[in-house]
Amino acid sequence: MRAFLSSKKAAPWLFLSPVILFALVFFVLPVVFAAYVSLTTWDSLTPPRWVGLRNYEYLLTRDPVFLRTLWQTLYFAIGTLAIGVPLALVLAYAFSRSRHQGLWRVLYTVPMVTNIVAIGFIFWFVFRQTDGLLNRVLGLFGLPGPGWLTDPGLAMTSAILVFVWMELGRNMLLFAAGLGSIDESYYEAAKLDGAGHWQLFRFVTLPLLRPTLLFVVITGFISGMSYFTLMLVLFPGTQGGPSRAALTTGQYMYQMAFEDLRMGRASAVSYILFALVSVVTLIQLRVMRRGGVDAH
């Protein structure tokens, strides 16, 4: 037995055994469990009642809030990318051409090491309408001071801005690395062909940066779609911002599960959201790969 355990045949399985055990208890079981629960009505205190697909049907056809949260979630996920990616790209371009990179790196990565609750609180104060830092600064320039966190039309945008702020340093460094890995000879060759700055960017930088871009967009999208910790802190006590304007599907699910004890319906929400994220991710992969450059 001892001999077998230390043999090359048994070794991989021994090395994998903690992972396999974990996978069974904390992956396979939960996935199956959640699928089962999503087909029941269950308050977790009394036995579950089988309802078939009724939770899914309710969410997709009758629930007046669910679809709205889906849109808001998409708005958040796409908004953070639409603002964050170009901004990070521009800054990375400047960063990779600057001196004192150590200093810039420190300044831009401070949010990376700040806990998310603190970030939420910091911006809760910065965004205060009458006396917050942001509106005070806007006031200096004679600009109006909107209700960043209290105006339903602005609430989600404010959450997006904070998220972009939080992720900016990381994305900037990612792009800077991507830019750094582009060989100078490509630029030299293009310049010989008479390419200007814009053309260099459009026809050299962008295509060669595609792997990094793909990476940032896909991981950003997946995390954006299930994100709501920030909203909990930015909109305290409001259950998703003014008029539920910053209520994302993730938070909606959390409320269902742990406040209204609708475990079945909440599990159904998580499956629908998962399906949506998977489909969009696959589409993104397809679209972005069509340029002929594979992701690493």
Next chain:
Amino acid sequence: MTRGMIRVLGACSGTALLAGALSAQEARTIQVATHYTQEQAAPLLACFEAYEAEHPGITIEHQQTAYGDFLQTILTSRVGGTAPDIYNVYSVWVPQLASAGVLEPPPAGVADFITQNYSPATVGAATIGGQLWGIPTELSIYALVYNRKLLEQAGYGEPPRTWAELREIAQKITTTNDQGNIDVGGYAYGTSVAEGVHPFYAQMFAEGVAPFAEDGRSTNLTSPEAVKVLSEQAALFADGITSNAITVDNFASGAVAMQISANWNKFGWQEAFGDQFADTVGVAPIPHDGGEGGTMLYSFLWAVDATSDAKEESWDLLSYLNTPRADGLSCTGEMLAGMGAFSGNTADLERMTAGGDAFDKAYVEEVTSGRAVTQPNIWQAAEADRILRGYIDQAWAGSLSAEEALASADAEIQAILDEQP
């Protein structure tokens, strides 16, 4: 697996397992969960110590959670099997908690104590379908609270009696900064669910209509009175008399002239205004048009968890905490008095109001006049309130008319009410 089966299995195995050593109950610890801060609960904590001294072997722990997280905390801990032994719960949560089997009905002795020592209205708030679920504690009443000084500066010696008067006064007081944001607000609401929904309910009662039907199976949210109330509220926003930039939290800064608030805020305002409290904070009935007027009151109750290992000890502790002492208030009463809140205990309430100031008297007047009506304990009340708050917000923001908002809220809440057995 059925509940009964779980109980039986639990009973069979509970003693034998080594893991039993990890269970919290073995040490006879009674965990008491409330939403009161350590500061507010100080008199209660002192009583815990006295009780521990009298009952060797019993330890009492206080768990505080912010009000906004309290229901979630109770439910999560109950679902997780880490529930405390004693909860101080909001009466409207009782239907949900009781139907899920979370609460333990009081034993006969305690039930008698409650019916003999508490006013019928508060006993009613702790009763669902004829079953009593706990010992009523905090009585919170809504009324119009106003800043006397701001009103006087604007030339008004008296608080408004109708909504039109309120508008006029509020408009005169409101000032804005260069950016057009309100510096001093004539009127304010709050951001939390309760801070939006409770004033709305109170105003509905003031207009003579309860927000929900007597049997708790339908709403009155589409009634003309409800629409009138919400339209008036929305008009305050539309006319820039109030905004989301100024909230009820700003009252303590002297930046709000009027709002509909509950009496328990007294504690914070006394702290903020100091010796100016009596000259600054005024209380009046909720402005309304015609009729007798009215308002809403709600209560909390002490309840015991159905799975507690120390039910008997818990009820004993609760009786101890709620029996008026020879020299005055009960422990609970003392804590409530310190906060400026009222007790449902008749003897406690008498003592409190005997020495009460104008602030207290104005609030108690709402109860003794019969204007204050107990908030109905409807099914899934927390969820219903959250939905309503969402639509009230939209009406305030002007993205929905009052009729549309209330019609949508009614439809959504009706669907939930229809779920009840």
Next chain:
Amino acid sequence: MADTSLPAAAPAVAALAEAAAGPPVRPGGRGRRIAWAVLTYTLLTLGALVMVLPFLDMLLGALRTPAERLARPPVYWPRDPQWGNFVRVFDELPLLRWLANSLGVTAAITVLQILTSAMGGYALAKFHFRGRLGMFRFAVGAQMFPFFIFLIPWFFILRYFPLVGGNNLLGVGGMGLLGSYAALVLPFAVSWYGIFLMRQFFLAIPDELLDAARMDGAGEFYIFFRIALPLVGSGLATLAIFVFLYHWNEVLWTMTVTRTAPDLQTLPVGIYLLRGAFEQEATKSLQQAAICVSVLPVLIVFLALQRYYVASVTSGSVKG
């Protein structure tokens, strides 16, 4: 596992390394160069201001007196800085306990993930066995599953975990693992991405090296711990830093399982749940002071170790 932002970790490390090493590139002639430089530094400075000002705003907030907060209009620059607030918060809140919990839980998760990722990645990289491809695909596919799917099931799995926390063999009777540190650590013991990443690192080790050790009669565990593992030290460091940073920020799960176990709460969760303690405007300076205090330790460590952090990573980013 299921930590969707983790995959971003390794390239970010590579980024740090390369950004540190890469030479600045400056195109164009002299006039143009100056114009570019002005643009570049204006942009970077503006961005840096936006990064840093919110922190200063919070610091100023922590120093205001209650009267300054209540004044109309409110005072922005504190005239009588309340440095004492930073001491007071330690009396009012169990900050050190939260800090210790955060450190302990995050360290435990990091160690476990490093270990399981290294073992799993090693098995997948260096052995040929039936099911290897299946296991690999599983690890890649599992990364697609977002955290929220597991939230509810994990809660109940820990609750009904058999034979612990007063539970019997069937998992009933007590509270299982909820209310223990295990509840905060176990669900994150394995990272699919970590396995994937470590596999990449192990692939770079030549098989001949390991076979030679086998010829000398070395056991498989000896080979793994004494030969293979030291060779991927930089990979382990890469993973460790980012697992640590990620879990240091974890709020949702910890909050869900520690609501009624205040002794287990971590720094971010404690601060989040205790916002109720400073609800009044007059006491908000204390809230802001507590937040400053929660941010500082990591920030200082990060700034102090940044050089090593980048250096330790530079050596390992060859095959990220």
